[in-house]
Amino acid sequence: MPQPPALPDLPIRESLPALLEAVARTGTAVLAAPPGTGKTTLAPLALAGLIETATGAGPGQVTRDMPQRRVLVAEPRRLATRAAASRMAAILGEQVGERVGFQIRGETRRSAATRVEVVTTGVLLNRLLADPELPGVDLVVLDECHERHLETDTACAFLIESRQILRPDLGLVAASATADVALWTGLLAGDEGPAPAIASEPMRHPVAMHWAPPRERLSPPDGMRVDPKFLGHVSHIVGRALDADAGDALVFLPGAAEIRRVAEQLRHLDSDIHQLHGSVSPSDQDRAMRVGERRRVVLATDIAESSLTVPGVRIVVDAGLVRRPVVDHARGLPGLTTAPASRAAADQRAGRAGREGPGAVWRCWSEAEHTRRAAQPVPDVAAADLTAFRLQAACWGTPVADLAMPGPPPAGAIEAAEATLIALGAIDEHGAATDRGRVLAKAGLHPRLARALVDGAARVGSEKAAEVAALLGLDKRGKGDDLLAQWRQLRTSRDRRWEHEVKRLARAVPRIDRQAGDDEAAATVIALAFPERVAKRAGGQWRTAGGTGAVCAEGSALSGSEWLAIADADRSPGRAAAMIRAAVPIDGDLARELVGERREQRVEWDRERRDVAARSVRLVGAIEDAARPIEDPDPELVRAALLDGLRDEGLGLLGWSASARRMRERMAFCHREVGDPWPDVGDAALLADPAWLEPWWSRARRRRDLERIVAEEALKNLVPWSEDLEKTAPRRLRLHNGMEGTVDYSTGHPVLSMKLQLFFGATAIPRIAGVQVQAHLLDPAGRPLAVTSDLESFWKGPYGQVRKEMRGRYPKHPWPEDPAAAEPTAWTNRRLRGG
Structure with missing residues (x-):
């Protein structure tokens, strides 16, 4: 057997003895090691006993006499899973599948000799649900715990419980690239206290930082849309970075669409352009990871933030954006949105430039903006669709509240997930998994897609149901929103990953042959998965069964369809309608059948x-x-x-005469000044209970019936039987001089308005319900002269000036020197003299 190559001289080697000692003593450990230190590759090999860990050992020595463990390494991403296995196998001088293997959905490379197996966290969860004891596994390493992927959090909770109840001998190591150690040491705590924390020194290669924000003001991300001008700016910065610095470049972009656009803009460069995202085939991923003869530019999503090293990279260009989950639970629209990457994520990305030597980082935003960004990314459990998690918890058998999760899931999201699972028949009313739910959980799909696969196979045949479910589950969609066209394109392109997934899903259901057409098959599977997203055109948009408006892009092939089965849509904050990202037309009768009417x-x-x-x-x-x-x-x-x-149009719909309005004003005065038992007659109170409108209300059927209601008669229903409205708030008020006038209550205060001469002989104004009436004194033409609540003071003071002015203007009217002793009158002097 040939000797393996020398072990890479990475900082983690100094920490391996302490890691092994901690695991041997407590069965647990938290390994805090920055990117590039070797925690993903050397630590699992050491834990499995496949490499020498003594600090005095020569480089490359492999253990011959140490007891070997079978180690399971869980990675949150498929790309990292394959890359980590390849790197560890290379260190041992072997091919993948010998002592180091891997398993991802649809692909397995392992053998009886395998001692380190790298799997995705989804695969780990399926194994735990199948057998919580994990037979044949001695230790589990949960890598990249700091990223707080939902499946990693869930696997951690299940493993902790399994160690407590079933497998106290099962080792558990949480590996994190950040300093948030206390959270994980507390979660993995045992009888002796918190789990041991093992740290590794970072790589010491210097990294130069360049801040390169756009010079012009650009539109911020909106949902899944990124301003094309900003992507042009990123492309420009890539060119600048390649001119200024040596080495290959790693460019971080939020998604596959942005990667494709920037790749087109960089075609003029004398470099190899590689795309690295979840939809890229394994062979293309491998090519992106290999150093070539020409300079490389690797355009990647956040899958390249951690877990793997892209060889040759000395330059990082960071667009500073990330796609994160967002869910409209009320309308059943889980999806993604584009947001600024956190400071922690930006630091992870920057670390890629200094893994193999001195490097440079170009950030496409300003240093001032950087300080305003969130310190840490939002954990998946706080923002993602929790339907799959809730089904996994139900199949596990432990209440969600009792799981040792790194962070509690939001109650509202759990309630929405439970409602979905009950509708799917996956859990019962007590939250326990049903037999159907266990079948859906084993499919390795989101419960919605698993339901669509199982029920769709019976309707359209197992092969076509598997093809559509694989299309939806793998997110193999291309350009445009016509999912039917994209399905047919996949068939002709012979996409290997999709074909493997189709075969896997077809094996998960009984073989059923049906003669359904592609249109019917695609619409059926999508509608079964997302019944609340079935939509019918209503005016200029579609209305979904879930109650959301939806629109398609201008020029879409879907625009002429009356009914749609929508597979993907996102609703940006502040927008009334969701944007359709992927859908197919569906027959109206089929829509009614699948959704129900x-x-x-x-x-x-x-x-x-x-x-x-x-x-x-x-x-x-x-x-x-x-x-x-x-x-x-x-x-x-x-x-x-x-x-x-x-309530919409107001009480004006009733028949309000002038007398009725005055009566309401008097009653409002009584309520305000006297209180009980006088009722509130404001709009809100009268609209709260229409019983006062009887007997007309019970017979009303149309608007005209409301208009016929005599409001004054209806208001009498509200006058307390023990009270007298005329006594409490009289319509007319008599002065001590024998004159009387109508009291106006419209301003909230009682007001008595009369010509000034009618107040002669009076020295005081009475009160109503204890409230001082205000006198409005008018000139002979009925225009306001003065306002007073104290006649005696008015006669002695301001009246003199009024008399002086009015005698010249109205000489025929009386203006006595002593109005308090004069006779009240409405007549002129001539009439008073009998002329």
Whole structure:
């Protein structure tokens, strides 16, 4: 057997003895090692006993006499899983599948000799659910715990419980690239206290930092859209970086669409352009990871942040954006949105430039903006769709609240997930997994897609159901929103990864042959997976069964379809309608069958007609599919609609005479100044309970019935039987001089307005309900002269100036020197003298 190559001289080697000692003593450890230190490759080999760990050992020595463990390494991404296995196998001088193997969904490379197996966290979860004891495994390494992927958090909780109850001998190591050690040492704590923490020194290669924000003001990301001008700026910075610094470049972009656009813009460079994201084939991923004869530019999503080293990279250009999950639980629209990367994520990316030597980082934002960014990324559990997690927890059998999660899942998200799973028949009303739920969990798909696969196979055949489910599950969509066209393109392109997934899913269901066409098959599977996203055109957009508006891109092939089965849509904050990302047309009858329809009597206030509208409506979810008038609607529904009309248009719909308005003003005065038992007659109070409108209210059916209600008579229903409105708030008020006038309560205070001469002989103004009445004194033409609440003071003071001015203007009217002793009159001097 040939000797293996020398072990790479990485900082982690100094920490391996302490790691092995901690695991031997407690069975657990938290390995905190920055990117590039070798924690993903050398630590698992050491834990498996495949390399010498004594600090005095010569480089490359492999252990011959140490007890060997079988180690399972869980990585959050498929690319990292394959890359880590390849690197470890190379260190041992072997091929993948010998002592180091891997398993990802649809691909396995391992043998009886395998001692270190790298798997995705999804594969680990499936193994735990199949057998919580993990037979044949001695130790599990959870890599990249700091990224807080939901599956990693879940696997950690399950493993902790398995160690406590079933496998106390099972070793568990949490590996993190950040300093958030206390969280993990506490989670992995045992009888002796927190789990041991082992740290490794970072690589010491210097990294130069360049801040390169756009010079012009650009639009911020909106949902899945990134300003094309910003992508042009990123391309420009890539060119600058290649001119200024040596080595290959790693460029971080938020998604595959942005990677493709920037790749087109960099075609003029004398470099090899590689794309690195989840949809790239394994062979293309391998090519991106290999150093070639020409300079490379690797365009990657955040899958290159950690877990693997891209050889030859000395330059990092960071667009500073990330795709993160976002869910509209109320409308069933889980998806992704584009946001600024956190400072921690930016530091992870920057570390890629200094793994093999001095490097340079070019950040496409300003240093000032960097300080305003979030320190850490939002954990998946706080933002993602939790349906799959909730089903896994149900199959595991432990209540969510009792799981040792690094962070608690939001209650609202759990409730939404449970509602979905109950609708799928995956859990019962107590939250326990059903037999159907266990079948769905084993499919290795999101529960919605698993349901679509299982039920869709019976409708359209197992092969086509598997093809559509694989298309949705792998996110192999290309350009455009026509999913049917993309499915057919996949068939002709012979995509290996998709074909492997189709075979895997076809094996998961009984073989059923059906003669369904592609259109029907695609629509059926999508509608079974996302029934609330089935949509019917309503005006310029579609309305989904879940109640959301949806629109498609201009020029879309879907624009002429009346009904759509939507596979993917996102609704950006502040937008009324969701943008359709992938959908297929669906026949209306098929939509009604799959979503279900019901009849509902709708009696509503029609704002356009300003009247009650009564209809029998056929509903497909929240979609109003058809309607017909109802001749004799339910009287209770009618009254509810009329009340909506009153609240919408106001009490002006009733017949309000001038007398009725004055009566309401008097009653409002009584309520305000006297209080109980006088009721509130404000708009809100009168609209809260229409009983005061009886007996007219119970007979009302239309707007015209409201208009016929005599409001003054209705208000009498609210006057307390023990009270007298005329005594408490009289319509007319008599002065001590014998004159009387109408009291105005419209301003909230009682006001008595009369010509000044009618106040002669009076020295005081009475009170009403203890409130001082205000006198408005008018000139002979009825215009205001003065306002007073104290006549005696007015006669002695301001009246003199009023008399002086008025005698010249109205000489025929009396203006006595002593108005308090004069006789009140409405006549002129001539009439008073009998002339």
